[in-house]
Amino acid sequence: MSDDPIRLVTIGRMLRRRWRLLAVLAVVGALVGYGTSVLFPPRYTASASVLLPGQWEERELLTQAEIAASSAVVDRTAATLGWRDVSAEELRDRVSAEAADGNIIKISGTAETPERAQRLADRLAQQFVAFATRVAGGGTDPEAASGPDALRQQVRETNRRITDLAEAADPGRTVESVQARTSLEKLRTALEEAMKKLDQADPAADQAGMVVMGPAARPTGEAPPTRTQLIGGGALLFFLLAVIGHLAAARVNRRPRTEPEIAAALGAALLGTVDVPVERHTHRPGGRGPRAWTRRLLGLDTRWDTPTPQRYADEAATRVRYRRVCARLRDQLPAPRRLLVVVPDSDAIARRAAGQLVAEAGRDPAPSSSRSSSSKGCPTLRVVEVPVSRPIVPDRDSESGALIVLSAGHCTTGELTGVAEACADAGHEVVGVVVATTVRTRPPRTADHPPKNATPALAGHGHATGGSA
Known part of the structure; x- marks a missing residue:
């Protein structure tokens, strides 16, 4: 194996002396890339954005992005689309979601045509909003979903009852009546503060306000890898493999040179x-x-x-x-x-x-x-x-x-x-x-005189056969 380092002059010599072979291999790689693009038809990707109002931490946004690409959302989307040529399992490989800046979840869908890609992205965004709102509201239990509303109704009834008791009390004629009115007002204030804290702690208050920021834009170009990228990538791959193969062969060359x-x-x-x-x-x-x-x-x-x-x-x-x-x-x-x-x-x-x-x-x-x-x-x-x-x-x-x-x-x-x-x-x-x-040699002579360094014919040329010479 040769221990000489691979220098730029070596690579330049290889490119100069093997450019025809490298060009042929690059063309073969381009044909392989074109054949790959024929086997795998072009696809298009459309994206829809969902706005999450309120204050969200980064890990919460990542959780929402995972929910948007989860099987629960994709399966509901596949049911609403009704595509017979694409199953729910295949649809999961064509869906992605990521958290963008500004509390935005970007949901993307890939399909064979721009129209189907746009429709897939829109349905994914709608199903994500519906699913997230449903989860924030307490799941599928009607009684659990109506619990906060019933509590608010009871608080309103209590406030009215406190008002009636305060009016029925003797307005400031005795010390006991003043103390009773003061206690009732304190109770009213405590109930109002408790309801405010309950509203702030309720995640459904924010998630119920998720908004789909308009329909997805119809894609105008193919999703990568495009046919041009496959052809160029195939040509570049074969060219680099040929260069690396030449350099590797030179490194393991066992021919004495000195x-x-x-x-x-x-x-x-x-x-x-x-x-x-x-x-x-x-x-x-x-x-x-x-x-x-x-x-x-x-x-x-x-x-x-x-x-x-x-x-x-x-x-x-x-x-x-x-x-x-x-x-x-x-x-x-x-x-x-x-x-x-x-x-x-x-x-x-x-x-x-x-x-x-x-x-x-x-x-x-x-x-x-x-x-x-x-x-x-x-x-x-x-x-x-x-x-x-x-x-x-x-x-x-x-x-x-x-x-x-x-x-x-x-x-x-x-x-x-x-x-x-x-x-x-x-x-x-x-x-x-x-x-x-x-x-x-030098350039050919223009004069009629023959060169002096003409090589004479071989003297007594023999053949490599056995026996006597």
């Missing part, structure tokens, strides 16, 4: 890094058929997580790298001999680097008698392509050693180990590793 890691996986010495000039899309692998065409169209035939190629310096600097690799290879071998250049069959960059390396080795002159006895010529190279899934290297015959050429990040550690084992199984010692990197 020269020391590649050399360690192959168990050989690193001879150097060479440059391969490429133009845009020239390093795409070939292939025929609908599957290969689809991969090229979506950009899946090339890796997106490889670094952007650096600018091409010049032909002289590029040839210097190849000559240095040949020099290290010549110094490492005790005597000139023939070597196999092992290249992964799907690595087009390594294939071009191997061809250039073979051509550069062919330019190295053989040792002459004027040179010292210690001078050695460059070994003769022959390119062999092997499949990394099941690598098979030709048996040792005229060649006695293998030079592995590959590009960074192309093979996993297990695949590199398999190539090294295949070389050892064929009797070839891995004498070194060469890593090929891509560089961007």
